[in-house]
Amino acid sequence: MSRRLHFNLFLHDTGHHEASWRLPGSDPYANLSLAAHQHLARVAEDAKFDSVFLADSPVLWSDPGRRPAGKLEPTLLLAALAVSTSRIGLIATASTSYNEPYNLARRFASLDHLSGGRAGWNIVTTAGDAAARNFGLADQPLHRARYERADEFLDVSTKLWDSWADDATIADKQAGVHALRDRVHEIGHEGDFFRVEGALNVPRSPQAYPLLVQAGSSEDGKDFAARWAEAVFTAQPTLAESQAFYADLKRRVAAAGRDPGHVVILPGIVPVIGATEAEARELDAELDRLIAPRYAIGTLAHTLRVDPSVLHLDEPLPDDLPGEDEIEGAKSRRTLIVDWARRENLTVRQLIGKLGGGRGHRTFTGTPVQVADTIQHYFDNGAADGFNIMPAVLPSGIEAFATEVVPILQERGLFRTEYEGSTLREHYGLPRPANRFALQGVAR
Amino acid sequence: MSRRLHFNLFLHDTGHHEASWRLPGSDPYANLSLAAHQHLARVAEDAKFDSVFLADSPVLWSDPGRRPAGKLEPTLLLAALAVSTSRIGLIATASTSYNEPYNLARRFASLDHLSGGRAGWNIVTTAGDAAARNFGLADQPLHRARYERADEFLDVSTKLWDSWADDATIADKQAGVHALRDRVHEIGHEGDFFRVEGALNVPRSPQAYPLLVQAGSSEDGKDFAARWAEAVFTAQPTLAESQAFYADLKRRVAAAGRDPGHVVILPGIVPVIGATEAEARELDAELDRLIAPRYAIGTLAHTLRVDPSVLHLDEPLPDDLPGEDEIEGAKSRRTLIVDWARRENLTVRQLIGKLGGGRGHRTFTGTPVQVADTIQHYFDNGAADGFNIMPAVLPSGIEAFATEVVPILQERGLFRTEYEGSTLREHYGLPRPANRFALQGVAR
Ligand SMILES: Cc1cc2nc3c(=O)[nH]c(=O)nc-3n(C[C@H](O)[C@H](O)[C@H](O)COP(=O)(O)O)c2cc1C
Ligand SMILES: Cc1cc2nc3c(=O)[nH]c(=O)nc-3n(C[C@H](O)[C@H](O)[C@H](O)COP(=O)(O)O)c2cc1C
Numbered sequence: 001m002s003r004r005l006h007f008n009l010f011l012h013d014t015g016h017h018e019a020s021w022r023l024p025g026s027d028p029y030a031n032l033s034l035a036a037h038q039h040l041a042r043v044a045e046d047a048k049f050d051s052v053f054l055a056d057s058p059v060l061w062s063d064p065g066r067r068p069a070g071k072l073e074p075t076l077l078l079a080a081l082a083v084s085t086s087r088i089g090l091i092a093t094a095s096t097s098y099n100e101p102y103n104l105a106r107r108f109a110s111l112d113h114l115s116g117g118r119a120g121w122n123i124v125t126t127a128g129d130a131a132a133r134n135f136g137l138a139d140q141p142l143h144r145a146r147y148e149r150a151d152e153f154l155d156v157s158t159k160l161w162d163s164w165a166d167d168a169t170i171a172d173k174q175a176g177v178h179a180l181r182d183r184v185h186e187i188g189h190e191g192d193f194f195r196v197e198g199a200l201n202v203p204r205s206p207q208a209y210p211l212l213v214q215a216g217s218s219e220d221g222k223d224f225a226a227r228w229a230e231a232v233f234t235a236q237p238t239l240a241e242s243q244a245f246y247a248d249l250k251r252r253v254a255a256a257g258r259d260p261g262h263v264v265i266l267p268g269i270v271p272v273i274g275a276t277e278a279e280a281r282e283l284d285a286e287l288d289r290l291i292a293p294r295y296a297i298g299t300l301a302h303t304l305r306v307d308p309s310v311l312h313l314d315e316p317l318p319d320d321l322p323g324e325d326e327i328e329g330a331k332s333r334r335t336l337i338v339d340w341a342r343r344e345n346l347t348v349r350q351l352i353g354k355l356g357g358g359r360g361h362r363t364f365t366g367t368p369v370q371v372a373d374t375i376q377h378y379f380d381n382g383a384a385d386g387f388n389i390m391p392a393v394l395p396s397g398i399e400a401f402a403t404e405v406v407p408i409l410q411e412r413g414l415f416r417t418e419y420e421g422s423t424l425r426e427h428y429g430l431p432r433p434a435n436r437f438a439l440q441g442v443a444r
Numbered sequence: 445m446s447r448r449l450h451f452n453l454f455l456h457d458t459g460h461h462e463a464s465w466r467l468p469g470s471d472p473y474a475n476l477s478l479a480a481h482q483h484l485a486r487v488a489e490d491a492k493f494d495s496v497f498l499a500d501s502p503v504l505w506s507d508p509g510r511r512p513a514g515k516l517e518p519t520l521l522l523a524a525l526a527v528s529t530s531r532i533g534l535i536a537t538a539s540t541s542y543n544e545p546y547n548l549a550r551r552f553a554s555l556d557h558l559s560g561g562r563a564g565w566n567i568v569t570t571a572g573d574a575a576a577r578n579f580g581l582a583d584q585p586l587h588r589a590r591y592e593r594a595d596e597f598l599d600v601s602t603k604l605w606d607s608w609a610d611d612a613t614i615a616d617k618q619a620g621v622h623a624l625r626d627r628v629h630e631i632g633h634e635g636d637f638f639r640v641e642g643a644l645n646v647p648r649s650p651q652a653y654p655l656l657v658q659a660g661s662s663e664d665g666k667d668f669a670a671r672w673a674e675a676v677f678t679a680q681p682t683l684a685e686s687q688a689f690y691a692d693l694k695r696r697v698a699a700a701g702r703d704p705g706h707v708v709i710l711p712g713i714v715p716v717i718g719a720t721e722a723e724a725r726e727l728d729a730e731l732d733r734l735i736a737p738r739y740a741i742g743t744l745a746h747t748l749r750v751d752p753s754v755l756h757l758d759e760p761l762p763d764d765l766p767g768e769d770e771i772e773g774a775k776s777r778r779t780l781i782v783d784w785a786r787r788e789n790l791t792v793r794q795l796i797g798k799l800g801g802g803r804g805h806r807t808f809t810g811t812p813v814q815v816a817d818t819i820q821h822y823f824d825n826g827a828a829d830g831f832n833i834m835p836a837v838l839p840s841g842i843e844a845f846a847t848e849v850v851p852i853l854q855e856r857g858l859f860r861t862e863y864e865g866s867t868l869r870e871h872y873g874l875p876r877p878a879n880r881f882a883l884q885g886v887a888r
Contacts (some may be wrong), residue, residue: 021615021622028615028622032557032647034527058546060645064612064623070647073554079523080558083478102502102578103543110517113476114524133641134546168508171465171472176736178465178472179508197577201504203476203514292620 005379005415006386006428007406008051008091008233008266009044011037015393016270018067019290023393030394031068037077038084040395047402048416050427051089051120053213053233053388054078058098059131066295075107082115089424091120091213096153097146098126098135102196104153105160108210109202117206117423122213123228125150125221143331147220152193154212154228159187161209162435163199179203185437208433211424217245217332226252230430231264233388235333237340242267242383264428267378268388270363271371273400280365287392288353296352303334313349317341363392368404375405376414449823449859450830450872451850452495452535452677452710453488455481459837460714462511463734467837474838475512481521482528484839491846492860494830494871495533495564497657497677498522502542503575510739519551526559533868535564535657540597541590542570542579546640548597549604552654553646561650561867566657567672569594569665587775591664596637598656598672603631605653606879607643623647629881652877655868661689661776670696674874675708677832679777681784686711686827708872711822712832714807715815717844724809731836732797740796747778757793761785807836812848819849820858 013031014021021028030036041052054074062069074092081090090111094104112119125146132140140146168183187198214221214229225232232249236242245267250260272287274280293313301308305322321338324331341351354363364374378384391397409415421427457475458465465472474480485496498518506513518536525534534555538548556563569590576584585593612627631642658665658673669676676693680686689711694704716731718724737757745752749766765782768775785795798807808818822828835841853859865871 019620022617022620024617026617028617029613034558058550058645060628060643063625064628065621065625067622069623069645070608070613071645072557073550073646075520076523076551076554076558079520080527083524083527098544099547100542100579106502106517107520110520113516114478114520130641133639135544136639164514169473169514173466173468173470173472176463176466176734177509178511179513181507181509184504184508195577195580197574199504201502201513201515202517290620 002413003379004429005375005409006264006266007044007047007049007415008053008089008231008386008388009040009049009398010053010055010268010388010390011040012055012390012394013068015397016390017287017392018296019287019292020393021067022290023287025396026393028068031070032072034077034080036395037072037081040398041081041085041088043395043398043402045085045088047398047406048419049088049389050386051091051118051424052078052081053091053120053122054093055122056093056095056124057126057128057131058095059128059134062299063295066292075111078119079111079114082111082118086116087118087419087422089118089120089211089427090115091122091211091424093122093124095124095126095131096150097141098131099153101153101156101160101194102200105157105200105209106202108157109161109200109205112205112207112210113202117425119205119207120211120213120231120424122215122233123150123154123224124215143218144220147216147224149193150224151227152191155191156187156189156194156196158209158433159189159436160196160198160200161204162437163187164203165435165438166204166208169203204435207423207425208435211428211430221332222249222252223256225249225263226256226258229263230425231266231428234265234267235336236267236383237336239378239381239383242378243381246383262430264385264430266386266388267384268390269375270390270392271397271401271405272363272365272392273368273371273397273404274365275367277366277370280367284363284365284392291352293349293352296355297348300337300348300352300355303337305334311348313352314347316345316347317351368400368408371401371405372408372412375409376412379414446857447823448873449819449853450708450710451488451491451493451859452497452533452675452830452832453484453493453842454497454499454677454712454832454834455484456499456834456838457512459841460834461731461836462740463731463736464837465511466734467731469840470837472512475514476516478521478524480839481516481525484842485525485529485532487839487842487846489529489532491842491850492863493532493833495535495562495868496522496525497535497564497566497832498537499566500537500539500568501570501572501575502539503572503578506743507739510736519555522563523555523558526555526562530560531562531863531866533562533564533655533871534559535566535655535868537566537568539568539570539575540594541585542575543597545597545600545604545638546644549601549644549653550646552601553605553644553649556649556651556654557646561869563649563651564655564657564675564868566659566677567594567598567668568659587662588664591660591668593637594668595671596635599635600631600633600638600640602653602877603633603880604640604642604644605648606881607631608647609879609882610648610652613647648879651867651869652879655872655874665776666693666696667700669693669707670700670702673707674869675710675872678709678711679780680711680827681780683822683825683827686822687825690827706874708829708874710830710832711828712834713819714834714836715841715845715849716807716809716836717812717815717841717848718809719811721810721814724811728807728809728836735796737793737796740799741792744781744792744796744799747781749778755792757796758791760789760791761795812844812852815845815849816852816856819853820856823858
C-alpha cells in the first residue's frame with residue numbers, strides 16, 4: 001500500500017485562535033461541555049481521523065479573563081468520549097513531573113480497556129513555576145532533571161504495563177483459578193526517582209499500552225522522543241523548518257537503535273479555510289482584531305522572561321533578550337518566537353497576532369484545494385507523516401476541513417476512506433509492543 | 445415529605461461473593477468490561493437508586509488466581525458511565541495517602557462537570573504496606589498520620605473547589621472578558637503535608653464539589669467522617685451493631701458542630717434473594733461451596749496478622765491474636781471479624797464462608813418480602829438512612845433487587861418512584877455547599 005497521511009484533531013473548545021470564543025457563533029462554555037467535545041470527536045471520526053488529542057497542564061494556565069481557562073481533566077474527558085465514539089484514537093496529555101507512575105499507568109491502561117485499544121499518552125514534563133507551586137515546590141525542577149525523571153517514569157510505566165502477561169488470565173471456573181500467579185510479575189523497580197513494587201492492578205490492555213506521543217522540541221526533548229515516542233507533535237512555522245525537524249528526529253530515532261518508520265511525525269497546522277482566498281483572509285483578520293493586547297503582552301513577556309514594560313506594541317522586540325540557556329521552562333518555544341520575529345522583522349503587535357492564531361504553528365489561510373495542496377506538498381517533501389490539525393475556530397473549522405479538504409485528499413489516494421484497523425496503533429501503522437517478561441521468559 | 449430510604453449499588457463485577465465468578469452464568473471478564481458496568485448502572489438507574497459506587501486501592505489487592513483482581517480506575521470508569529446514564533450518582537473511591545490534592549480535586553471537579561452534578565468521592569486512607577510499596581515507601585505511614593494527611597487533603601481540596609466563585613465566568617464577548625479575575629482566588633495553602641498555590645484550573649462545578657463519602661470505622665475514621673463526610677458506608681453484621689454505630693456517628697457529627705441530618709448513614713447489606721427461603725439458602729450454600737480455602741486462609745491470616753499455619757479449618761480462631769492497637773492497617777475490620785467469630789463460636793471454615801459472602805457486611809438470605817421487611821426494620825429503628833446494596837452475584841442480584849424488592853418499598857411509600865432532583869446531593873436530600881470566599885467576601 002502506498003504511504004498514507006495521518007490526521008490528529010487537537011481539541012480546543014472554541015478553537016485554537018485565542019479570540020475564537022468572542023465570535024458571535026461560538027459557545028463560550030464549550031470548554032466545560034461534554035456535548036461540545038462529543039460533537040468534535042464525532043466529526044473527526046466521521047472523517048476517519050486517526051485520533052483526537054487534548055493538551056494539559058496541572059495549573060490555571062492563562063488569565064481567566066482572556067479566554068476559557070478552565071479545562072476538564074483529559075483522561076476523564078477521553079474516557080467519556082470513548083463511549084461516544086467507536087473507532088477514533090484518544091490521546092490525553094499527562095505530566096511526568098507531577099504524577100506518580102503507578103497512578104498514571106493505571107489510568108492509561110484503564111482508558112485502553114474502556115476504549116477497546118484506542119488510548120494514547122502525550123508525555124510532557126510541564127514547564128513553568130506556577131505548576132510546580134501546586135505541588136509543594138517553590139520553583140520547577142531543572143529542565144534536565146525533568147527529562148531524567150520522565151525517562152525513569154517511562155521505564156517504570158512500561159514495566160508496569162508488562163507486568164501482566166498477555167495470557168495471564170485463564171478464567172478457569174472448574175479449577176477455581178482466575179489468573180496464573182506466575183504470569184503476573186512484581187516489577188521491583190528501584191531508581192533515582194521512583195521505587196515501585198508492582199504488579200499493576202490492571203491486566204494487559206488491548207494495545208499492551210497507550211500509544212506514546214511526545215511534543216517537546218528542545219535537545220533533551222528530541223532525544224527523549226527518539227527513545228520513547230511513537231508519534232511526535234511539533235510546531236514548525238515553515239516548510240524548511242519542518243523538513244529540518246523531520247530529518248533530525250528520524251536520525252535521532254535511528255541513532256537510538258529504533259526503526260525510524262515506527263515514529264510518526266505530525267507538525268501542527270492551523271487551517272483557516274474559506275470558499276475563496278479573500279474570504280479565508282477576512283476570517284483571519286477578524287480573529288486578529290478580537291485579540292486583546294493587554295493579555296497577549298503579558299504572555300509574551302513571560303515566555304521571553306522580560307518585564308512587560310519593555311515590550312512596545314508598534315516596535316520590534318528589544319535586542320537584549322535572555323538566551324535559551326537562561327530559561328528552565330519551554331526553551332524551544334522561546335527560541336522559535338524570537339527567531340520568527342527577527343526573521344520577518346515583526347513588531348510586537350504583529351508577533352502577537354501570529355502567536356494568537358497558531359502559537360508558533362503553521363497557520364495556513366486559503367481555499368480547500370490550497371490547504372490540500374500544502375498538506376500534500378509537506379507530505380511528499382520529507383516534512384511530515386501527517387498533521388496535527390488545529391482549527392482556528394471550532395467546531396466550524398473541523399467541519400470545513402472534514403467536508404471540504406478530506407475528500408480531496410481521499411480522491412488523491414492520500415487518506416483512508418474507511419478505518420482498516422481497530423486500535424490507535426493500527427490507525428498509525430505501528431506495531432503492538434511485545435512484553436519484556438514474555439520475551440525473556442522471566443519467572444515462568 | 446416523610447423520611448425516604450436511600451440506595452447505593454456497590455458495583456463489583458460478578459458480585460460481592462468472592463466465588464461468584466465461578467458460577468456457570470457469570471462473565472469472568474466483567475471486571476474489565478465497560479458493557480457489564482453500563483448494564484449494572486442502568487439497572488440501578490431504572491430502579492431510581494441514588495448512586496452507584498466503585499471501591500479502589502492502588503495495588504494488586506488479592507492473589508490474581510482467586511478472583512478477578514484487575515480493576516479499571518474508578519474515576520475513569522465513572523466518567524464513561526456518566527455518558528451511559530443520566531440521573532444516577534457516581535461515587536469513586538480515591539486515596540488521600542497516594543494522590544496529590546491538585547490532581548485529585550481536578551478529576552472530581554471534572555467528573556462533576558461531565559456528569560451534570562452527579563459526582564461523589566469515597567475518601568479512603570488506604571491500609572496496607574503493599575500499596576505503600578507502589579509509591580516509594582517501604583511500609584505504610586502510621587494510621588494516625590494517614591488520617592492527619594487526609595484532613596489536610598480535604599482542607600486543600602475544598603479550598604481548590606471554592607477557588608472559582610459560582611459567578612466568576614461571565615463570558616462577555618463584547619468586552620473580551622471571559623471570567624472575572626478577582627473572583628478566581630489563589631488559595632496559598634501551606635500546611636504540614638501540602639503547599640498548594642491554586643487556583644484550580646476547573647471552574648466551580650454543578651454541585652460545587654463531589655459528595656463527600658467515607659467508610660473508615662476506626663476511632664480516627666469516625667472522627668474524620670464526623671468532620672467531613674456527607675454519606676457514610678459501614679459494615680455492621682447485626683441490627684444492634686448498626687444501631688450503635690448510627691447513634692455514635694450522629695453524636696460525633698453533632699459534636700463536630702454539624703447537622704446530624706446532613707450525614708446519611710448507609711450500612712452494607714448483601715441480599716441473597718430467592719422465590720422461597722429454601723431457594724435463597726441453596727444459592728448461598730452453592731456460593732460457599734465454591735470458595736477455595738487455600739486463598740481465603742491467607743487473607744484471614746493477613747487481616748489478623750498471624751501466620752496462616754496457626755489457622756485450622758475445623759477449629760475456632762486461636763486465643764492469642766494480636767490486638768487492634770498492634771495493627772496499623774484496617775483496625776476496625778480485624779476487631780469486627782474476631783468479635784464475630786467469638787460471639788457465634790465459628791470455626792475458621794465457617795468464618796471464611798461468612799467473610800467470602802459479605803466480608804463482614806450483613807448478609808441477608810430470603811424472599812423479596814423478607815428482604816424488604818429487614819430493610820424497613822433497620823430504617824425504622826435508628827440503624828440506617830438507607831443501604832449500600834452489595835449483591836452476592838451480579839448482575840442477577842441487582843436485577844432481582846430492582847424488580848422484586850424495590851417495588852415493595854415503593855408501595856410502602858419508603859422509596860422514590862421518580863427522581864425528584866438532578867444532582868447526587870439532591871438525591872440524598874443534602875444541601876449544596878456554600879463557597880468560603882463568597883461568604884467571607886475575600887478579595888472582592
Ligand atoms: C502540539 C503541541 C502540543 C503540546 N501540548 C502540551 C501540553 O499539553 N502540555 C505541556 O505541558 N506541553 C505541551 N507542549 C509543549 C511541549 O511538551 C514542550 O514542553 C515544549 O515544546 C517545550 O519543549 P521542551 O520541553 O523540550 O523544552 C506541546 C507542544 C506541541 C508542539
Ligand atoms: C462499604 C465499604 C467500602 C470500602 N471501600 C474501600 C475502598 O474502596 N478502599 C479502601 O482502601 N478502603 C475501603 N474501605 C475500608 C475503609 O475505608 C477503612 O479503611 C476500613 O474500614 C478500616 O477503617 P479505618 O481506616 O478507619 O481503620 C471500605 C469500607 C466499607 C465499609
